[in-house]
Amino acid sequence: MTGFDAITNRFLVPSTALKLRHSLVKVSHIVQGEALRQEDNALKGRAEQFIKLIELEWTTHVPSNALKTLYQKKWNSPQTLPLSEDIKKLQDHLKSLEELNKEALIDHPSKRSWSELSQVTLIQLILFNRRREKEVSRMEVQTYLLRNKRNMHDEILKSLSQFEKKLCQNLIRVEIRGKRGRKVPVLFPTNVHESVELLIKTRDEVGISTSNLYILARPCYGSLENIRECDSLKRYSESCGAQHPENITSTKLRKHVATVSQLLNLQTHELDQLATLMGHDIEVHREFYRLPEETLQIAKVSRILYALQDGMGKFKGQSLEDITPNINCKYSI
Structure with missing residues (x-):
């Protein structure tokens, strides 16, 4: 499974070697459970001995060589990030598709136009917020409708610049569940906000299941699932004429904003705010999202x-x- 070469003592797939321990221990626990049900003490003993053997020798024989191979593979490998020109092309392409499908959905509501607009909206939210795909695609209708709509406190509003006040007027903020249960915000520009409102308004007309909780729902066959970002992002990245569409992924987009932001010489508290918006622990942000x-x-x-x-x-x-x-x-030199 890992392509281990006994002569060179290296793994062809080192990441699999690192993950196998968890799977082997889990299978051993399942075997122990079956042995207890069948009152098979011999099988139970063999499973326990196998787990003990893993505890004693796995660390010595597997992770050290796997990590060495994994680190060496990364030497001299380029760290690719999306090109700003490609991101701009994708944004312009999405904007034209958004306007086209909004008009179609308003004039003649159909599953096709609803599905296309929902995919465009998903990618726009990911591009603007640099959010993880699953976080945005699994946003529920009730989460959006029950967002905080209270006006900002007067004292806080007075302390903002005119440009910051304009931003507060043009953006709405929704808190959703992020990785490991963290609360993360999603900001909606005016055009995306309008698209989401239209999608919610026309759900019944195009036949979205009433049991589907998600804003960006799958419109076919009464599905209760949400749409997938990876398929849509790949399709739009290729059709927009990007020079390197393979570099436009949600993970690389997150690395792009976190890495390029270091060129701005942000203060400590500003960096903390960016990490919070990205859903990062500040130490993770500093360690993994830095200039190459x-x-x-x-x-x-x-x-x-x-x-x-x-x-x-x-x-x-x-x-x-x-x-x-x-x-x-x-x-x-």
Whole structure:
């Protein structure tokens, strides 16, 4: 299953090797349960011994080699993120599809136009909020309808700039269940808000099951499930003319905003707010959503190396961004 090579002592699929322990222990527990029901002490003893053997020797023989192989595979591999131009093309494509299907749904409600608009709305929400696919696609109608609609406190409103007040007027906020039960917000721009309202209003006309709880429901055969993002995102990414549609995924979109935001030199509290919006623990955000190492080392840390060649004394007290050493031929690689 893992493609283990006894000669090189390496795994072809190291991630599977790391996950197998949990599955083997779970199967052993099932065997123990069956043995207890059948009062088979011999089978029960063998299952217990197998679990004990895993506890004693698994760590020594499997994870160390698997992790070594896994880390080595990542060496010199590029960290690909979606191109801003591709994201813009996708947004424009979705906007045109949104207007087309809104008109069709208003004039002649049909399952096709309802389904198309719901898929477009899902991708727009994921693009705008950089949310995980399952979080948005499983948003329920009642969660949306019972959102907090109270006006902002006057004292808070006065402290905002005119632009921030405009944002508060144009966006609505809905709290949904995120990963590991975390409460995460989803922001709805005006056009997406209008699409969601239209989808909810026309549910009965196009035959969406009344038992389906989801806003973005599957419209066929009385389904109680929600639509899937991955199929829709792939289809729209390819049809919009993106240069690298394979890089436009919900995971890479999240990495894109969290990584590029580091170029803005955000303050600590602003970074905390971004991590909360993304549904991240701040430590996870700092560890996994950062500028690629090659960028950091070439564009940032190399300043120090050049400064050492140029004489560090002249840069005393300066921050890394302020250090601009003299780069000439004798330092070139």
